Amino acid sequence: MLARLSHIDCWIFDLDNTLYPARANLFARIDARMTAFIADLLGVDETEAHRVQKAYFHGHGTTLAGLMADHGVDPHAFLAYVHDIEMDVLEADAPLAAAIARLPGRKLVFTNGDTPYALKVLDRLGLGGSFEAVHDIHAMDLVPKPHPSAYAGLCAAFDIDPTRAIFFEDMARNLAPAKAIGMTTVWVDNGSEQGPGEDRSFIDFTTAALAPWLDSILED
Template identity: 65%
Template sequence: MITRLSHVRNWIFDLDNTLYPASIDLFGLIDAKMTRFIQDLLGLDRDAALRLQKDYFHDHGTTLSGLMAEHGVDPHHFLDYVHDIEMDVLAEDRRLVDAVARLPGRKLIFTNGDAPYARRVLARLGLTDAFEAIHDIHACAYEPKPRPGAYQSMCAAFGIDPHESLFVEDMARNLRPAKAIGMTTVWVNNGSEQGREADDRAYIDFEIADLGEWLHEILGDRT
């Protein structure tokens, strides 16, 4: 392990577009279903529903949080609907599987999705037994990343010291609260949707393109 990361005891990973390449566009299927959900709920055309979906994402942290706050949507109903997708585009990434297995310390998933969906994704990636636990939106009491309470609930649930923790995310805005409480931050820069405001991103410790490659690099592999 490189010296700069010798303090890390807890390896925390986002799920979508972090453990698999954003280029396969699995989340695009979910995004389309969120738009359709809003169309059906509010009787909007696709363009109006999409605009509202993105407004909720930016203003509330997630589309779900906006729908809960503004329309009293049942989160279980929403998540069951939007996560009912095929996952044929996902395949096992043996290089990533091997690297995660070699990381010293605890390993967790921290996602704005739910645990049943996360387990399906992990199974397709060959990571079923790789993580101690999944801290999902239900466990966060529906307070999503990037709200500070989501990070506090995750740390409290597992007795995690943020100063001994590293968090990997594809959405830069979700790393700011992690850095604020002392975590080492890793941004998978792959074009995922970000916030609307300008951001100097000084809270990012590492910027990477491929998670598996980076993990092998920090583990000291040369090939």
């Protein structure tokens, strides 16, 4: 193990565009479903619905959080609708599964999505047996990353010492609260959409591809 990471005993991974590359473009299908949901809810055209969606995403952390705050949207109905997509763009990732299996300690998924969706993605990637648990948006009491309460709740739920944990995320802004409580942070910079802001001082490591990076720290 890389000496700088020898203290790590809990490995925490975001799901979308982290455990699979952004170029798979799965989230574009979810994005389209969110736009359609908003268009129907507000009675607006696709262009305006997409504008509203992105405003909520950047302002509230997730589109859902904004819709709940301003329109009282049922989170279960919204998540069921937007996650009703085909996953044929995802393929099993044997190298990633092997690398995760070699990591010493606990492994968790920490996602703003819900568990049923996360489990389908993990199964498609060949990672169905790779993680102890999924900490999802419902476990966060519907308050998503990057709100600090999401990270505190994760640590409380699984008795995690954040100073001995490492968090992998494709959304750079979601790493800031993790760093603030002592986690080591890894930005999976593989082309996914980012929010506003250029500060990257809270990022300890950056990689464009997860499996090779994990192999590199294990072989050091």
